[in-house]
Each structure stands twice: as structure tokens, then as C-alpha cells.
Amino acid sequence: MSAGDRVVLRRAAGPDAAAVADVWLRSYSAALPSVVRARSDDEVRAYFREVVVPERETWLAEVAGRVVGVMVLAGDLLSQLYLDPEWRGRSIGDRFVALAKERNPTGLTLWTFQVNKPAHRFYERHGFVPVEYTDGSGNEEREPDVRYVWRP
Template sequence: MSGGRTNVGVRRALPSDAAAAAGVWLRSFAAALPGVVRPRSDAEVRDHFRQVLVPLRETWVAEAADAGVVGVMVLEGEELDQLYLAPEWRGRGIGDLFVALAKERSPGGLALWTFQVNTPAHRFYERHGFTAVRRTDGAGNEEREPDVRYVWRP
């Protein structure tokens, strides 16, 4: 699948989107981070989306007219907490839409964590003006995976 983001819209997630958003997260994590050990089972991830992320956080979905939910983004104040795309929908500008929306929602700045092994994410965020400000050994995250703190300030 190539081309632009034709027929993709971004909107706030509804309770009925939780399962699809969790499915995108699970597929994207498996494709992008195959060597990273997940601390939560698939069922726990689905429960987290249903019980926490969709009802209690600022969760957004990208929805394609012909494919349903193809991306998910979670904001928590100035923290870009989650940004995952269905693997087959990467490279179509959906991540760009999400980052533009995140910057609009948090005009004073944004911060996020990404794993050190996720070099495509580093390139993506740096292209959007984020700067790496800290690297850790992963002791502070659930996965125990070395990570990088990125910050964007207007």
C-alpha cells in the first residue's frame, strides 16, 4: 500500500474504538519493536485501552474509510504518551497528522519517550522538531528497555 492519506480522518476515540485501537497498538508494537519484551499480555493491553486510555485520557484515532481504525495517539497534558500506526498504514502521513494535532493541543511544547532501538521513531520525531534530551538504561520503564526522552518547544 502506497500513496497519501486519502480518506483518513482523525477524531477523538469513542468507547467503541477501544478494541480496534488496542489492536493497532498490539500490531504496531510487534512490527516495530520485535525485540522489546512487553510487560503486559494482549488481554491486559486491551483492558488498559478500554478502562484507562479511551475513557480517562485524551485518546485520538485515525480512521480510514475502507479499513476502520488505523492509528492511535494518546496525549496526557504535554506528554505525547502513545503514537502507533497499523504497520501497513505507515508512510502515508498519518503520523504527521497526529503530531500536528498534538502540537495544536499543546502549543507550549510536548515531550515523549521512545525506545533507543526504535531508530525510525527517532528520525520521525526529529523531522518534526523534537530534540533528544536524555537517554536512560531503561530502569524506569516497565519494559526495562533503554529509552530516549524527546522534547519539542515552539
């Protein structure tokens, strides 16, 4: 990111769905190489186009017109937070979490896979605490996960 590049967070709209899904796909592949995805690339793109962007509170991070991150809220559930791999470590995730807390000041919950140790460190740094560990039988990927909670 050059000095002139400004990160803008804004609500996603229909035309953003493909770019948002592509960020999700690139991020998932980079962050979770050992986790088998339950859906094909085309199914993920259709889900973002038909469900996530039109029906959920979907936010994106954009730099010079390029989508580099996505966050999805469903009430107090922070259901998605993915950054383009080359845009990690640039405080975009921090800004997304601050926005999620602003939108849900009474608290948040989220799930992440147990193998995703960088996510655990990230969320714990932001005040989230692990409250439940599962064997993965309740998620599509059948991957052990952990539920985190943040309370102000």
C-alpha cells in the first residue's frame, strides 16, 4: 500500500458480490490450506451473490477501487472476516473489528476453526475470549472449531 492508497470501508452492494466472493476464496485458501471447503468456487460465488450481499450486513474494504477485505455481520454474530492475503497486517482487520463493535456495542460472537491460530491471536488481541470448542460435527467442513465472545 503506498502512501496515497486510502482504505475505504463501505457496505457492499449487488455489483460488489463477485469481488467480495473472490476475496473470500483467496483468503480461505491462503489461511486454511488444510481445511476442505464444503462448497466449490462457483457455489461460493453464487452464495455471496444470492444470499450474503443482498441479505446480510456485508461490509467491504476497498483500496483504489479494488476490494481487499470483507466482513459480514448477522446480528451479534461476526460471521465472516476475510482479507486478501497480500493485504493482511495493514490494520484493515482492526478497522473491521472496531466497526463490528460499533455496530453491536452490547457484544459479539464468532466462530473460527481450531487450526486457525493466527485468527485466535487476532481476535484475542481484540478482547474476544474462547467459550466453546467443538469437534466440528456442527459445521459443513466437519472441522473442529471454537466460539469466541466479546463483551464490552
